[in-house]
Amino acid sequence: MAEETRERRNSARLAILELANMISVPMSLNAVVRLNVADAIWQGGSNTPLSRPPLRRPGQPPAHPPHALQYSLTDIGKTLVTDDEGLSYGAYVLQHHQDALMRAWPLVHEAVADPSTEPFVKANGEPAYSYYGKKLEMNGLMKKAMSGVSVPFMKAILDGYDGFGGVDRLVDVGGSAGDCLRMILQKHPNVKEGVNYDLPEVVAKAPIIPGVTHVGGDMFKSIPTGDAIFMKWVLTTWTDEECKLIMKNSYKALPAGGKLIACEPVLPKLTDDSHRTRALLEGDIFVMTIYRTKGKHRTEEEYRQLGLLAGFPHFRALYIDYFYTLLEFQK
Numbered sequence: 001m002a003e004e005t006r007e008r009r010n011s012a013r014l015a016i017l018e019l020a021n022m023i024s025v026p027m028s029l030n031a032v033v034r035l036n037v038a039d040a041i042w043q044g045g046s047n048t049p050l051s052r053p054p055l056r057r058p059g060q061p062p063a064h065p066p067h068a069l070q071y072s073l074t075d076i077g078k079t080l081v082t083d084d085e086g087l088s089y090g091a092y093v094l095q096h097h098q099d100a101l102m103r104a105w106p107l108v109h110e111a112v113a114d115p116s117t118e119p120f121v122k123a124n125g126e127p128a129y130s131y132y133g134k135k136l137e138m139n140g141l142m143k144k145a146m147s148g149v150s151v152p153f154m155k156a157i158l159d160g161y162d163g164f165g166g167v168d169r170l171v172d173v174g175g176s177a178g179d180c181l182r183m184i185l186q187k188h189p190n191v192k193e194g195v196n197y198d199l200p201e202v203v204a205k206a207p208i209i210p211g212v213t214h215v216g217g218d219m220f221k222s223i224p225t226g227d228a229i230f231m232k233w234v235l236t237t238w239t240d241e242e243c244k245l246i247m248k249n250s251y252k253a254l255p256a257g258g259k260l261i262a263c264e265p266v267l268p269k270l271t272d273d274s275h276r277t278r279a280l281l282e283g284d285i286f287v288m289t290i291y292r293t294k295g296k297h298r299t300e301e302e303y304r305q306l307g308l309l310a311g312f313p314h315f316r317a318l319y320i321d322y323f324y325t326l327l328e329f330q331k
């Protein structure tokens with residue numbers, strides 16, 4: 001066999017071994033979060049390298065500290081450090097790896113062959129959100145995971161977006177613990193009234209936030225009226241038909257000229273191998289496995305079309321954040 005062919009074959013074999021073993025990456029990350037390694041190293045900002053003796057063979061004495069391995073946090077590690085508000089990206093990692101979610105993953109091939117198969121439902125007997133709602137711990141972890149990712153995002157959005165002017169009453173559909181509303185109200189005193197609208201079991205455990213009323217309900221049936229509607233990370237998890245229904249209910253709840261301000265991960269027209277595109281495409285498979293087989297990450301054009309079908313004649317997309325795109329639909 002020619003040297004070049006051998007090299008290519010060996011490199012393909014190494015690549016497939018790496019792919020097969022890749023589960024050790026998220027599972028090690030899971031262990032790092034559970035062991036609270038990031039906080040142990042960070043120690044209030046000192047980023048003190050954590051030492052431990054290198055692995056040694058039985059019978060050998062432990063190495064002395066000068067030979068010890070040292071670990072300190074990279075920028076990625078720092079996303080797992082608990083901040084002043086008790087948040088980090090750690091809860092998002094743990095949320096993804098809960099038993100009920102893990103049970104759905106080996107069924108992805110069935111959903112590929114037959115898109116009417118819902119892997120999470122097949123594995124657990126009911127859809128993810130109603131399943132979380134019945135389990136106190138899962139419900140709590142989901143809310144913590146959403147807060148951990150949403151609070152840093154909202155800081156970027158509130159610095160870069162000025163569309164809340166003239167809004168007195170703002171409804172956050174699928175607002176979870178109400179963090180997004182809390183931050184919007186703090187930054188924009190003109191927003192006097194916030195309505196955090198989510199499933200009854202979710203709002204039942206939401207914290208008291210001045211100016212915010214928690215309202216339990218189902219966005220597929222109706223949405224409370226407001227001068228504007230905010231919605232973050234909601235449309236992605238549903239099919240086109242379901243998105244149209246949510247958006248039509250939003251349209252009905254808005255006055256003429258009112259805006260539906262949605263923040264969603266939006267796919268680029270052309271894919272590349274950047275971190276952003278990889279995170280988006282991996283998230284697409286996550287949505288398909290855990291929420292709806294026909295739920296998906298969409299392109300800007302797909303969102304524009306959904307908006308038109310729901311009745312919104314005006315649309316613009318703002319790329320303020322590294323991951324989410326702000327989609328403004330105006331009545």
Ligand SMILES: C[S@@+](CC[C@H](N)C(=O)[O-])C[C@H]1O[C@@H](n2cnc3c(N)ncnc32)[C@H](O)[C@@H]1O
Binds near residue numbers: 217
């Ligand atoms: C991915 S989370 C996003 C939470 C929050 N907007 C954020 O970004 O941090 C989706 C939210 O939609 C809520 N949700 C799911 N089905 C719903 C329904 N039928 N009516 C209202 N809210 C719903 C979930 O409970 C959850 O809080």
